[in-house]
Amino acid sequence: MPIRATRLIRKMRGGAQAHLIQAEDGEFYVVKFTNNPQHRRILINEWLACAFLRYLQIFVPDTTLIELTPEFIEDSPDLYLSIGTRREPVPSGIHFGSRLAVHPDRVAVFDFLPDKLLGKLENRVDFLGMLVFDKWVGNADSRQAVFFRARAKHWTPLKGETPPRIGFFAQMIDHGFAFNGPHWEFQESPLQGLYFRTSVYDQVRSVDSFQPWLDMVEHFPVEVIDSAWKEIPRRWLDGDEDALQQMLETLLKRRTRVPALLGELQRKRATAFANWR
Numbered sequence: 001m002p003i004r005a006t007r008l009i010r011k012m013r014g015g016a017q018a019h020l021i022q023a024e025d026g027e028f029y030v031v032k033f034t035n036n037p038q039h040r041r042i043l044i045n046e047w048l049a050c051a052f053l054r055y056l057q058i059f060v061p062d063t064t065l066i067e068l069t070p071e072f073i074e075d076s077p078d079l080y081l082s083i084g085t086r087r088e089p090v091p092s093g094i095h096f097g098s099r100l101a102v103h104p105d106r107v108a109v110f111d112f113l114p115d116k117l118l119g120k121l122e123n124r125v126d127f128l129g130m131l132v133f134d135k136w137v138g139n140a141d142s143r144q145a146v147f148f149r150a151r152a153k154h155w156t157p158l159k160g161e162t163p164p165r166i167g168f169f170a171q172m173i174d175h176g177f178a179f180n181g182p183h184w185e186f187q188e189s190p191l192q193g194l195y196f197r198t199s200v201y202d203q204v205r206s207v208d209s210f211q212p213w214l215d216m217v218e219h220f221p222v223e224v225i226d227s228a229w230k231e232i233p234r235r236w237l238d239g240d241e242d243a244l245q246q247m248l249e250t251l252l253k254r255r256t257r258v259p260a261l262l263g264e265l266q267r268k269r270a271t272a273f274a275n276w277r
């Protein structure tokens with residue numbers, strides 16, 4: 001069920017020109033629009049990637065369909081996309097919302113953390129699972145995350161013992177360029193998906209350090225893909241049904257490719273994994 005937008009807060013940085021919006025449930029969402037300058041398919045990529053990542057127990061934002069009513073658009077003169085010198089209006093209807101895990105006025109959300117704090121991240125292992133995922137889906141962008149202080153909420157045993165205290169968490173965001181963004185194909189460039197601060201990979205000793213995610217991807221259930229696919233608003237697809245189906249079939253076939261892709265990355269950029277022997 002879509003949730004209605006109630007208040008425009010501000011525009012965010014980034015090529016998709018997402019906006020921070022409060023919705024009728026009182027929560028805050030970074031919303032990407034169907035007519036964003038990257039491509040309409042970006043919304044589908046975000047939706048699918050977040051659903052798959054939840055199955056892999058990697059910390060990602062909750063995702064929601066956000067409805068912009070004609071009244072909301074009329075009451076929000078600052079809501080538009082900048083295309084060159086032109087102001088492009090955002091259409092009413094259903095858009096993609098990525099929910100902030102914390103209240104933006106009360107808790108600082110950082111795009112980057114210094115290495116010292118990265119070393120103390122409670123869910124640092126998520127970066128290993130994330131690299132497995134990014135290789136699998138051929139993420140053409142480098143890895144992006146946001147960081148904030150919180151108490152462990154969605155902890156799973158896979159990450160180790162539940163941290164008892166408040167600490168820094170990384171939440172994985174921006175999956176618009178999974179499946180090579182608008183192209184829905186898999187280009188295998190060795191460095192893609194890598195996080196620029198490679199200290200997050202310090203615990204990697206060999207390709208086996210990427211378990212259990214390698215196994216989970218290799219046996220990734222078709223049902224998880226199907227149910228995420230069914231939730232995609234038909235308006236986002238707009239004639240892309242066959243192309244999407246084909247892309248997802250290729251994705252299933254690629255489930256066993258990841259160890260080879262990680263090996264290739266290690267050969268090309270050995271410094272990424274300081275402790276790989």
Ligand SMILES: Nc1ncnc2c1ncn2[C@@H]1O[C@H](COP(=O)(O)OP(=O)(O)OP(=O)(O)O)[C@@H](O)[C@H]1O
Nearest residue numbers: 012013014015016017030061098099100146173174
């Ligand atoms: N769920 C979220 N919680 C907190 N902040 C978020 C969330 N999603 C996005 N952001 C913030 O919004 C910014 C833009 O989001 P995102 O990187 O997904 O957009 P983009 O336009 O695709 O960026 P790029 O130009 O890197 O492709 C991020 O840099 C981040 O600061």
Ligand SMILES: [Mg+2]
Nearest residue numbers: 014015144174
């Ligand atoms: Mg981004």
